[in-house]
Amino acid sequence: MTVPTDDAFAQAKTLFLDAVALTEAGRHAEAETRLEAAAALVPDRPSTLLNLGVVRLRLGRPGEALRALDALATLEPANPAGRFQRALALNQLGRHAEALALLDALLAEHPATAAAHQLRGQTLQALERHADALPAYERAVALAPALAEAQLLLGQLLRDLQRPAAARNAFEQALAAGADAALCRYFLAGLGAGETPTSAPPAYVRGLFDSYADDFEPHLLDVLRYRGHEAVAQAAAAALAGTPVEAALDLGCGTGLCGPLLRPLARRLHGLDLSPTMLAQARARGCYDALVQADLAAHLQQTPERYGLVAAADVFIYVGALDAVFAGVRRVLQPGGVFAFSVERSDGADLQLRPSLRYAHGAAHLRALAARHGLAIVQEQALVLREDQRQPIQGLVLCLRAPAPASAA
Template identity: 90%
Template sequence: MTEPTADAFAQAKTLFLDAVALTEAGRHAEAESRLQAAAALVPGRPSTLLNLGVVRLRLGRPADALQALDALAALEPGHPAGRFQRALALNQLGRHAEALALLDALLAEHPGTAAAHQLRGQTLQALERHAEALPAYERAVALDPGLAEAGLLLGQLLRDLQRPAAARAAFEQALAAGADAALCRYFLAGLGAGEAPATAPQAYVRGLFDSYADDFEPHLLTVLRYRAHEAVAQAAAAALAGTPVAAALDLGCGTGLCGPLLRPLARSLHGLDLSPTMLEQARARGAYDQLVQADLAAYLHETPERYGLVAAADVFIYVGALDAVFAGVRRVLQPGGVFAFSVELSDGEDLLLRPSLRYAHGAAHLRALAARHGLQPVHEQMLTLREDQRQPIQGLVLCLRAPGLASDA
């Protein structure tokens, strides 16, 4: 192989430095282009291959990232950053056992790498080895108390392991380390520490359902024995009395579980959700005429669309305070339009954030909200929505109607 010229080395260095600056600026596609050009001029440079892997991961292309990182591993098998980034790529590809082996090798040689202990914990959790993940997170936080994400992950695992006091301490440490304040306060409120926020943080909801999308329906229907979607659709159908509306909106449609049930009730069916991964599955179901990724309150207050039916099955457990939602629904409902939804039922409190991190609502409070926004109750049903830890979760399905005469236009 011909050795690169001095001029080629100089050009490659300039391209590499440009790529680093572009990466820091978040311009990853441009950074990748510079790195590819640098690699063409001077092949086999570990730093170029490493950075190619990094930007491709940030571009959401783990398979392409792994190609560059495998090339780096062939040159320098023990490269610490290369091993770490390869483990990231393998995890994103679902190859968790391989990622764990890489991290074990990395930590055997570099036991003080806090980020690697954190990633090892995440990998163990992906392998359903939750008890083993706990010391990995604890080690990460001990090595670097400022590693905020590790503190958050530790707190969540401790909460899941029914250790609330330790979870609270972990969340408080994560908050002090600079973790997302809204997220930390939400987790702490679920443990009874501090005032509950009006709604769950969007980043939490989006991340939860993006990661849950593939297993969402089997888990919901088989493990949790979920039935809220059926009850909401049945209530809506009864209120419409066999007359389809021109357009219906499925708020928080998720994977589209309600879609086939709502489809006969409207000539045009729209679905809205915060999670793009959920929406991909809803699109594949083929029940919707239009799907929108948006925050539901913002959409309700901004859209020019009008609906004869708005349905929300098991959505408000992550919304909390519903005044703005009711105002938005009232805005988009046509005269005589129907609003059918389910909530977890509190024991009398207007609004309660449970340790499950789901909100429960009081029936009297919902009736008062309906009256405030000019919506008339037409159906109310108490039922078991689903199970949680094999315990029934009591809920309420409420169907409200906007004033005026319904139109099929």
């Protein structure tokens, strides 16, 4: 084996330090290039392998990260940072049991590592061991009360375990520790604390559905017995009376569940969603002529496209206040165009944020919104949208129509 020269060591050190600075600046691809060059000059340096693993994880390439971290484990099996990063990579690859074993070994030797307790909680939840995850999160925040992400995860688990007072406290601690304020206030509002936000934070919705994409449809259809999309498509079809429109827009299209139902109703079908992972699945379905990743209210105010049909199935449970959406839909609807959508039905209030973190809307409020934006009600149907915790969730499907052309009045 060739021993690196002093000059090679000096060059590798410079490249390594450059990579650390680039990583801190969020320039991970450039950092990776520097680290690979350093590794070529001086192979098998634990610090280089560790940082290669870190940047590849941040670049979303856990398989390649794991190769670097496995090489580090061969050199230094007990390296604490190496074990932690390997557990991250294994979790991202769906190898949760292996990740848990690594974390248990790490914590046996370094029991005061708060971040490892947090990751252990996340790993246990991935293994559906939610009750076991609770003490892991509690230990993390006991060791590091300012660990905002651990406080958020603890709060969400406590909420799911029907312990609202403890969940509120965890979310308040997360807010004080510097966690995303909009997200904390959204979670707190769902527990009845503070003002109700007008919509779910976009990053929350995008992250939720990015992580949910692979299991989305089986869970929605088989576990939750969701059928709202069928009711929306049926209402739209009835309003169009067998005459396809030139173009239709599927708001919040997700994986494209509505695509096959809307496709016969339009010569061109467009889809819109916040989640790139969901859009990838919608694209694979082959039902859509165009797909756009964007916030729906902003897109409706900006797009030059016009539609004879706009559909939104199970979308407004994350939007909340709908005035801007109605204004945007009215803007893009052609004369005589149809707007069909579903909502969870509130118990009289205009707008409610439920502990499920889904919004519910009042029927009278929706009728007033329609009138304010010049949309006539064609159909209003009460129905069970889905189940939640084996309980039926009551909803509404509304079908509205824009004014017809003056010549047809």
